[in-house]
Amino acid sequence: MKMKKILALTCAAAMVFGLAACGSAAADTTAADTTGAETEETADLSGTISMAGSTSMEKLANAVAESFMAKYPGVTVTAEFTGSSAGIEAVTAGSVDIGNSSRALKDEEKEAGAVENIVAIDGIAVVTDPANTVSGLTKDQLISVYKGEVKSWSELGGEDAPIVVIGREAGSGTRGAFEELLELEDACAYASELDSTGAVIAKVAATPGAIGYVSLDALDDTVKAFALDGVEATAENIKAGNYFLSRPFVMATKGEISEQSEAVQELFKYLASDEGKQVISGVGLITVD
Known part of the structure; x- marks a missing residue:
């Protein structure tokens, strides 16, 4: 009687183990099939x-x-x-x-x-050379600068130095967005019109008193970005809807x-x-x- 019980338990254990092994193998096969399908689709x-x-x-x-x-x-x-x-x-x-x-x-x-x-x-950052003592502009001040109505940084609380207005070439998406957002189409008094974001950054960085606009993701430490209406040019502020130059x-x-x-x-x-x-x-x- 005891021997029959031992045999029964042994068989049951073997069946459970077998089922588990089969289940594991099936799972492995399914995973392999899925991975293979993904690899095949990619290829x-x-x-x-x-x-x-x-x-x-x-x-x-x-x-x-x-x-x-x-x-x-x-x-x-x-x-x-x-x-x-x-x-x-x-x-x-x-x-x-x-x-x-x-x-x-x-x-x-x-x-x-x-x-x-x-x-x-994307946000559009308004940048200047790092030595400029002015750190922020209002929207109205920015418009006046690009119209050529304000010509010296002293009028904005900075040094008595001329403002050098830099922009992009006609047909540039950055220029189109910047001028449209500020309602400045055909109204900007550019000193230079450059054909790339990198060229604007290089020109502003190398020109005392310069101001320009560039894509937010192109910002680097060779230039300084202005706060606009007291709001810094950051992705967080753009997501929150607090920074007005975005596109x-x-x-x-x-x-x-x-x-x-x-x-x-x-x-x-x-x-x-x-x-x-x-x-x-x-x-x-x-x-x-």
């Missing part, structure tokens, strides 16, 4: 994606291209930085897949077939995203994912919820 995606446009979006475009190609080795992403208007013209002409614009699209651009896909929010970063397509190639569609899915949002945040931009 299967191939093609090219071409972008052109805003110089202010250079850091974002390069970061997205690098991380996307690492995830999808079969896809090649290229980017040129020709200015927002040129990027929109290129995408509507069909010479690139994506036109990068650091401003909202104009009605005529939309009528030409460009679709506005906002991928991030969309647009990756425009000719037609809806659903009409694009598989690779382009996947790029937009990637930008909306947690992984893509980390890339956007990593270059100092604000993600779109």
Whole structure:
């Protein structure tokens, strides 16, 4: 009788162990199948994606291209930085897949077939050389400076030195957004009009009394950013709606995203994912919820 009980328990234990082992093997097989499917999907995606446009979006475009190609080795992403208007013209002409614009699209651009896909929010920082003793401006003061109505820093509480007004070239998304937000279209008295964000930073840093505007994510310690209406130029203040100089970063397509190639569609899915949002945040931009 005792022997029968021992045999029964032994068999039961063996059955339980067997089932557990089978369950474990099944789980391992499922995990392997899932991983294999993901790997196969990643390997299967191939093609090219071409972008052109805003110089202010250079850091974002390069970061997205690098991380996307690492995830999808079969896809090649290229980017040129020709200015927002040129990027929109290129995408509507069909010479690139994506036109990068650091401003909202104009009605005529939309009528030409460009679709506005906002991928991030950027702030525009107003900068000066680090030696400038003025640390903040009101909105009205900023407008007066760019109109040429205020010509010396002494009128703003600073040294008796001329204000050198620096801006971007016509067609720049940064310039378009800056002038539109301040209602300064065709009203700015520029001493210099430069063709890239980097050129503005270099010019302002090297010119005593200079003032310029640049994308927030391009800020470095060679220049000093003004507080505007008492609010510092930070992502937190832009998210809170307290900083008045902010703009969309647009990756425009000719037609809806659903009409694009598989690779382009996947790029937009990637930008909306947690992984893509980390890339956007990593270059100092604000993600779109």
